[in-house]
Amino acid sequence: MTTAVGKPQQGDAHGNAAVAARARQVVKAYGTGETRVVALDHVDVDIVRGEFTAIMGPSGSGKSTLMHCLAGLDTVTSGEIHLADTEITGLKDKRLTRLRRDRVGFIFQSFNLLPTLNALENITLPMDIAGRRPDAAWLRRVVETVGLGDRLKHRPTELSGGQQQRVAVARALAAQPEIIFGDEPTGNLDSRSGAEVLDFLRLSVDELGQTIVMVTHDPVAASYADRVLYLADGRIVDEMRRPTAERVLDRMKAFDGRGRTS
Numbered sequence: 001m002t003t004a005v006g007k008p009q010q011g012d013a014h015g016n017a018a019v020a021a022r023a024r025q026v027v028k029a030y031g032t033g034e035t036r037v038v039a040l041d042h043v044d045v046d047i048v049r050g051e052f053t054a055i056m057g058p059s060g061s062g063k064s065t066l067m068h069c070l071a072g073l074d075t076v077t078s079g080e081i082h083l084a085d086t087e088i089t090g091l092k093d094k095r096l097t098r099l100r101r102d103r104v105g106f107i108f109q110s111f112n113l114l115p116t117l118n119a120l121e122n123i124t125l126p127m128d129i130a131g132r133r134p135d136a137a138w139l140r141r142v143v144e145t146v147g148l149g150d151r152l153k154h155r156p157t158e159l160s161g162g163q164q165q166r167v168a169v170a171r172a173l174a175a176q177p178e179i180i181f182g183d184e185p186t187g188n189l190d191s192r193s194g195a196e197v198l199d200f201l202r203l204s205v206d207e208l209g210q211t212i213v214m215v216t217h218d219p220v221a222a223s224y225a226d227r228v229l230y231l232a233d234g235r236i237v238d239e240m241r242r243p244t245a246e247r248v249l250d251r252m253k254a255f256d257g258r259g260r261t262s
């Protein structure tokens with residue numbers, strides 16, 4: 001398949017991997033005094049451009065909080081978050097909203113498609129609202145990659161859960177965001193539909209050069225990633241490259257309930 005759409009640059013002239021998002025000494029605390037909860041405890045992380053990163057860890061370890069802070073959906077208590085070269089910590093609401101709209105894509109557990117629009121209309125909706133014209137070659141490529149063929153004219157209720165979530169991923173991809181965040185994107189799907197979506201996410205990284213960060217509890221879902229980050233008690237305690245479901249499961253078993261090695 002030929003296309004005019006190239007992969008984004010993987011690094012600079014010195015071979016350093018380009019960083020899509022960066023957290024430095026990020027602390028996120030909720031509440032005060034005795035009810036204070038430290039959800040993120042001095043987290044440092046680089047999300048590499050063109051990679052698929054999974055975030056894992058026990059319930060309450062800070063996965064969603066980290067994702068929300070990296071995506072500019074939540075403020076930090078201290079520390080810095082950068083999206084490429086832009087420091088987003090400290091941006092005023094209006095600029096942050098615009099930055100999220102123009103540079104970040106989201107995929108949620110519940111697909112959030114509009115029932116009255118067909119699949120293709122759902123894919124282009126955010127760009128229509130933003131008054132942006134989708135790059136035609138890119139949109140064609142995304143639509144080819146989503147692999148829904150003649151179902152693009154179907155409404156969400158006429159699609160399976162896996163197909164609906166693929167539409168939601170295509171919608172996130174259409175605007176060519178620098179980074180896509182997914183919060184348990186396969187959490188509501190059976191294993192076959194989940195595999196469809198994960199295959200598509202993997203393909204969008206390999207073929208379209210997309211950067212993806214996904215929170216998941218599922219070792220099989222994590223095995224589609226290039227890199228798995230493990231959180232425990234608000235800290236990154238481990239990471240794994242080229243994961244397999246078996247290795248991820250073994251690593252999870254080696255941790256006790258709070259994520260520490262037993």
Ligand SMILES: Nc1ncnc2c1ncn2[C@@H]1O[C@H](COP(=O)(O)OP(=O)(O)OP(=O)(O)O)[C@@H](O)[C@H]1O
Nearest residue numbers: 030031037039057058059060061062063064065066
């Ligand atoms: N709005 C909030 N107010 C108070 N505490 C919060 C708030 N949001 C999260 N927390 C706390 O911060 C910690 C981290 O929560 P977070 O949702 O990030 O964990 P998680 O790893 O995503 O959990 P899960 O896997 O259960 O979704 C938890 O102790 C949680 O109770």
